[in-house]
Amino acid sequence: MNPLVDVHNISFSYSSDKVYSIFRDVSFSIRQGDIFCILGPNGTGKTTLLKCVGNVIQGWSGTVNLDGRDISILKTSDVARGIGYVPQNQTPSFPFQVRDIVVMGRAPHLNVFSSPSKKDCEIACGAMEMVGILPLAERPCTMLSGGEWQLTLIARALAQEPRVMILDEPASHLDLGNQLRILRVVKSLAERGIGVVMATHFPDHAFIVATEVAIMNKGIIAYKGQPEEVITDCNMRETYGVDVRVIQVGEGVDRKVCFPSL
């Protein structure tokens, strides 16, 4: 199976002399149904990396192929038809209704002069139903909780009908219930054949959903592989500089869990 997205040796730097890079020589690939989790400390370049792969910012070097085509020469709308991007939590400035926001995901399928058709609204409805926010359709987005807003953004990306979805810390700022709700949605995306790339601060989330994990530290991918191989006492200590124990739990949970200790 060919990868949907193939990232090869990309680097990014804000300064023109390329001395201070945000990250460098990062490579990975995403296939159908993959959930690729990126862990790493704050400020290590996870968000910037995801923005480069999603073609949100430009000026990176290296190659990102979407279905074998180089995204730097694709049109913005062609990229948006293949890759859905869910940004980190940010507050909306206009009280758009939830359905108005979700239907914005249809933009890459519409030309500059057109508004969404009935069919676009139906696709948006389907996306809202899939993430479970259909009852919120008419709610102004300024009156949503953090979890509801995150689900709205996921539904918007889903309305793009992408083959790959990038989520930037979708579960940060959320309570335990909402965190798991988001993870359930992420898992169902992968079951539908969408390739998922997700940055997260929770190693446990990687244990729950990830098919592959990378640990980013100081601008490079330090470790990459199966969650059990990558998330270890030693690697966590090295990455975050604190003592962490990774323990296998049984009794109905049957997976590994990460325990920090002060």
Next chain:
Amino acid sequence: MFSKDKRTGIGIAPGKLMIIFAVMLVAIAVSALMLGQSTISAAIIFKIIASQFLQIDRTWPLTLESIVLDIRLPRLLAGILVGAGLSISGASFQGLFRNPLVSPHILGVSAGAGLGAALAILFFGNIVAIQLLSFIFSLLAVSMTYGLSRVYRTTPILMLVLSGIIVGALFSSCTSLLKYIADPVNDMPSIVFWLLGSLNNVSNRDLIVVGPVIMIGISVLLLIRWRINLLAMGEEDARTLGVNTNRIRLTIIISATMISAAAVSITGIIGWIGLVIPHIGRLLVGPDNKYLLPVVVLVGASYLVAVDTLARSAFDTEIPIGILTALVGAPIFAYLLRKTRSGW
């Protein structure tokens, strides 16, 4: 599937609301033609206008025909074009800049126009020069703002606003300097009066030149209005949705600037409309530009024509419309804010 009524602030579907406002605009336009120093009946006005296209026996005095065709009609059309144009520019800019305090003048249009007009009054003193120089200088000011914003390599939107403030201050201080050195008997009052704005001097000839510019600008903004929603989510979000943000931002800036530069060149500076009408529109139909922009065009046109009719017929001397738009608009706005829904 969706019930439409919930999206508007007053529980009427946007489509119906647009018909209501279109009817309102027609009613206000007819009253604007009727009212003035001499009141003319609607029947005669209709006949006079029809007689331009059809063979109708003239049963009215020639002076009435001249009042309707050469004075009130161009003034009415200017009111419609300028009111609609400034309002839709304001609404588009508020979406683009994601900021409720933005007016069409944010990028320096009016500051540029003011300096152009002041220069023309001082050195040429005729109306064609005033219109031409104010138009050229407002385009110059906005180009400078845009150019300056490109110098810095950070958030383009923030830099546009800051550059607008810088360029605006530069042009306004030059205008103040000209006012200071201008002849206080003739030139200074005409500069001040021009800066207050008026639909008084608009002729049919002006409309032929300026009308198409404003109409093209309005049409472009109406055509891309759903895309402006995407920009209102923020530049990066819009890119993830496949929007070519640079191109659409430039399209909005050029359209809105052409509209307000053209408007300012024939009427002087009419403030407040471009700031407040979009808010009133949002209270009525919500933030979705798909409905907001058409409604704002209708409401803006109605509002300016109504206020202008008031300005020229309610008092013995005509009051500059720039004063009245704020004097009438502020209380209306304050009242509407009481009924405001969540957000703006």
